[in-house]
Amino acid sequence: MACTVLGMPLVVFRSGEDVGALVDRCPHRNVPLSEGSVVDNDLQCPYHGWRFDRTGTCTRVPGFCGSPEHRGRKATSWGCTEKDGLVWVYAKDVIPDDDPGPPDIPGVGRDGYTVVRAELDFPGTLHATLENALDVPHTAFLHGGLFRSEASSNRIECRVVRDHYGVECEYIGEPAPTGLIGRILAPGGGVTTHYDRFLLPSTAQVEYRLGERSHLIATNILTPITDFLTRMYAVVAVKLPVPGALVRPVIEPVIRKILRQDAEMLAKQTDNIQRFGGERYTSTEVDVLGPHIWHLLKMAERGELEQVERSYRTIFMET
Amino acid sequence: MACTVLGMPLVVFRSGEDVGALVDRCPHRNVPLSEGSVVDNDLQCPYHGWRFDRTGTCTRVPGFCGSPEHRGRKATSWGCTEKDGLVWVYAKDVIPDDDPGPPDIPGVGRDGYTVVRAELDFPGTLHATLENALDVPHTAFLHGGLFRSEASSNRIECRVVRDHYGVECEYIGEPAPTGLIGRILAPGGGVTTHYDRFLLPSTAQVEYRLGERSHLIATNILTPITDFLTRMYAVVAVKLPVPGALVRPVIEPVIRKILRQDAEMLAKQTDNIQRFGGERYTSTEVDVLGPHIWHLLKMAERGELEQVERSYRTIFMET
Amino acid sequence: MACTVLGMPLVVFRSGEDVGALVDRCPHRNVPLSEGSVVDNDLQCPYHGWRFDRTGTCTRVPGFCGSPEHRGRKATSWGCTEKDGLVWVYAKDVIPDDDPGPPDIPGVGRDGYTVVRAELDFPGTLHATLENALDVPHTAFLHGGLFRSEASSNRIECRVVRDHYGVECEYIGEPAPTGLIGRILAPGGGVTTHYDRFLLPSTAQVEYRLGERSHLIATNILTPITDFLTRMYAVVAVKLPVPGALVRPVIEPVIRKILRQDAEMLAKQTDNIQRFGGERYTSTEVDVLGPHIWHLLKMAERGELEQVERSYRTIFMET
Structure with a gap:
């Protein structure tokens, strides 16, 4: 092929x-x-x-x-x-002898987990696709109803840790998701643990845990096809307090719909950027991971990853 | 939008x-x-x-x-x-305080006039679209039957006046138009007054008067979308010695057909010019307004319009 | 047109x-x-x-x-x-007085010959289209079944003569073609004479003779439309030991099918070459005529054809 x-x-x-x-x-x-x-x-x-x-x-x-x-x-x-x-x-003629091999994908092969896979082309740069996959504020808009709704307004804390393997954001005090995803993951509400992670060179990972019984971890491995086209291999592992056979028919169409909406928005974004001859972004604090991803990708490109020092930061977001 | x-x-x-x-x-x-x-x-x-x-x-x-x-x-x-x-x-962030505002469009809102509007994209430069809108010789060919027919052959006088607002040609001794348009405007023939005008920055105006009772004034406002695509907002005001309710059903399809034929010809012209890598025109005297429009557009581009002196010229055309 | x-x-x-x-x-x-x-x-x-x-x-x-x-x-x-x-x-404003005129096409107008014509665009350079038309090894693959099959394996001799009019290869010891073409040309087998010729500036000629009674000569005149698109005017003259009226219905669809398969392969080749930004060929001895054609086209381009000396070469091929 x-x-x-x-x-x-x-x-x-x-x-x-x-x-x-x-x-x-x-x-x-x-x-x-x-x-x-x-x-x-x-x-x-x-x-x-x-x-x-x-x-x-x-x-x-x-x-x-x-x-x-x-x-x-x-x-x-x-x-x-x-x-x-x-x-x-591998972008080399042979696989190096000391290569650790492809990473394990969390949840795959573990008891109690249902694994949903999807493969989709995103008409955007690697950076735009990674940022989109790990961006919280757009979910209320673009995926309104599916993921979280705009009605609520809570001030939450975001703790960001960056090192030379990637960057992770933990959301503290986040209410259980509303919308369809929320009702599936946490039918009775409960305490939410939520992480978004960028793992070098090109993986976006989103993890939700609601108490002991519900767990969702989406590992989205991205391949830059060209500068403006990125393929996503999404592997979503879900554990829910309901029989596994019921999980897939509900979760799979929701995941596909979210990915499709994101791909359509990236197409619009990319077309417009090309029409204007290049990106011209402005960011606020709530663009939590995008600027970090940009920095890490640039450091990786220049072979300077070992110079990335471990850093911590806390910001606040309304959700 | x-x-x-x-x-x-x-x-x-x-x-x-x-x-x-x-x-x-x-x-x-x-x-x-x-x-x-x-x-x-x-x-x-x-x-x-x-x-x-x-x-x-x-x-x-x-x-x-x-x-x-x-x-x-x-x-x-x-x-x-x-x-x-x-x-x-306005190609500025705000409208200047001393701006006179958009021009009045002749005939709009006047008693006895029927106003027909059309909006159409012309696949050509601003210059090619302006010249086409104000060119007489092509009408016998491209719009043969609709506008004027080739059979007649009269020598007429064209008086051209140019200043820094634009350029106007008056046609003296022109017989009443033949073809469908002629039969509508002047069912009984009569003395014709005919002006073609280019008004800076980008309006082409065509005016026909037949005696006291028939008057047609077409104001075609052009917007350069890109270098090779021009949008026309045509506003045609017509007074005829027949009830207004009869005017529109006859005049509107004719106007749309003429504009469509012109747009198709400009598409062929523009495609060919791009295929050859640029324009390479030759003109005769009967290309009455095209070279003047070119000159005025270039002077406007260079901010030298005040250097355009008022000039007069007379040429002859067979029609 | x-x-x-x-x-x-x-x-x-x-x-x-x-x-x-x-x-x-x-x-x-x-x-x-x-x-x-x-x-x-x-x-x-x-x-x-x-x-x-x-x-x-x-x-x-x-x-x-x-x-x-x-x-x-x-x-x-x-x-x-x-x-x-x-x-x-002619790529000149007039035909020179001493021009010999277009060449005669072998077989056209001769008794006993059926002439099949075809016109087809090949999405490839002039060189790629000429090489394809005169290349033997691809026939077993691309036209397998139609032209010759891969099953046989005979070592044959190829005698190549080049001068400043073009280059010719004679195949010595070639068995009668198998496949459909073979069964048509040589229903009973027999001694084959086979020539492939490139005639400057842009004609590819293939000639098969089986004994006295069967003769096929295909003269493919090529016009470079653009650098990557070549039109072929194929004129195939066939003499067979069967009534002429039976020849065309059998031979014509076979010729069209072969040309269509070649045109499809050239499209794939050309798309890939453009995707990679240019040609990067490697050749073996059995690419008998391709490198000669390249050399002659380059010499013609530089006006150095008279410097091409008559040369002979023999190579061997398995068929």
Whole structure:
């Protein structure tokens, strides 16, 4: 299958038990290899039938009397592995030996949790998509009724901790969510624990806990397809004090609706930013995580993450 | 509603009795404000619910515990007023105190006149659209049958007067128009008075008078949306020696057909000019007003209009 | 009719017995003349009715009291002639006196030959389209079943001769084609003679002979419309040991299918090359003619064709 990561067109294919990722261009006449097919675990180009293994080595040139495995005929490979139903691609030709592997996704495989997955393209930058996924104030507006309603007005405390792994905000004194999500998670109300987390390089995580019995943790792994298009692989694990079979039919359409509304808003935002030739933001204190995410992404880009010192901050928000 | 003027995306909205025009970008996260709604006379952004009054001042930031009216959160406003059913926008933040206001449109509100309005986008530059609206020779071709036919051949005199307000051509000795328009305006023929006028900055006016009883004055106000797209607000006032109720059903479809034919021709012209990378015109004497319009637009652009001296010229045309 | 050659939009029209080609832009207001019509053997612009003869001279300016034939009002003409049902355009204002005229197309007008014509746009460069038309190894893949199948494996000899008229490859020891084409050309097998030829500036010719009775010669004349779009005028002449009336219904759909498959592959190739910002090819010996075509096109571009020396080369291919 064809996919694009960081602007680079790739073809990802299964080679027996393994997965492989090659730059999606046949070294011969530059046809996309993703239009070909897998034959004997190798990827075969549809134009002249050249074949490549998962390291990119050419294994066959039909008609050619010589040996196909010449360095000049190698396709470019990217490191590639599979875990928990997701294929991870590395922006390097091989996976480094000391790589810890893809992260565990909280809730997946744990007793009592229902896991809902969704995959959606967000027409926005990585930063805009991360900020949107972790932004509280827009939920009352954009997802009004679904998530929280605007009617209430409570002053809550937000504690922000940033280090070189990411940034987390804990919301203190937040009332149980209202709206449909609230009624599902906390039918009887109760004390809420709520965290929003950005985990480098590109994961947005939202965690709600209501007492001992209700727990929702959404891990949204983002892949920058191009500068202005970001794919989200959302994995939402939910534990509720009702039978698991009842959870999915209720929770899944709500999650999909929220993501769709967000994607539509990001499309409008991105179109407008491109129409004006660039971003020109202004922020207030209640844009809690957006500026931190920007800072961390820039530090990561410059290879300066180790210079990010652990910091704490408290602000107040009306909700 | 969203509209674009001189390449700048704007949102125009009603704020009680007034109208307001803001640059169509929320200062917060750059979403188009035209996707929002008017709440309590202010314009509300659909993403986080920030609100702005018609001067662009921010009046609400949901969730924020501080005061919203900070200069850094101001949206950019353009001067904006309403007259005779048209909203006029100024390419300045406010309307200057000594501004005379939008011009009166001849015939509107006068006894005995039927007023037909049309709004149409012309895929052409301001200059090409103005020249088209005031050009006589194309009418026999493009609007053959509707406006005038090619069969006749009379030598007429054209008197051109130019000053720093615009340029006017009077056609002397012109026979009554033939074709459908002619039969409507002058069922019995008669002496024709015909003026074509370009009024700075961007109005094209065509006036026909046949004796005392028939009068048509078309005031076409043009807004450059972008360099290659021009919106026409046409206001055609007609007095005819027949009951007013009969005028509109006949005149309106003819006007719309003429404008549509012109818009289609301008689309072909503009596409071709862009395909060739730019204009390369040649003109003859019978391109009476086009070169004058070009000159005046250029002088206006350079702020040199006061250097335009009053001039007179006479040419001859076969019609 | 409108057509584009080497990126230049042209209008080609019949002027009595002759054909004319003008740059598709009225010198007056730059409208495409191809939107007009031919009146009295001249081409008339649809906007103001200016007319032009096949040399580009302006013959009429409606309304203008002077003489229309002024040099400043001339449309740009290209040399243009017609032969064997094809209109040939010269990238010069007139056809040079010593020009030999368009080439004869083998088989056309000869007894016993059925001629099939096809016209198709290939979304690829002139080089990519020429190479595709003359490339043997892709046929087993892309046209598998139609042309030759992959099952066989014979080592054959390819003799390549290049001079400043073009390059030719003769295939020695090639078994009769299998697949549908093979069964049509050589129902009983037999000795095959097979030539592929590139003839400067832009013709790809494929010739098959099986004994005395079967002969197929496909002359594919290519016009570069733009850098990445090439039109093919294919003329396929076939002699078979069956009645002519039976040949066309069988051969025509096969030819169209092959051309369509090639055009689809070139579209994929070209899209991918543009996505990656340019070509990055690697070749083997069995890319017999592609590198020669590239070399000859480059020499022609630089006006250095006379420096191309006659050369011979033999390589081997498995088929």
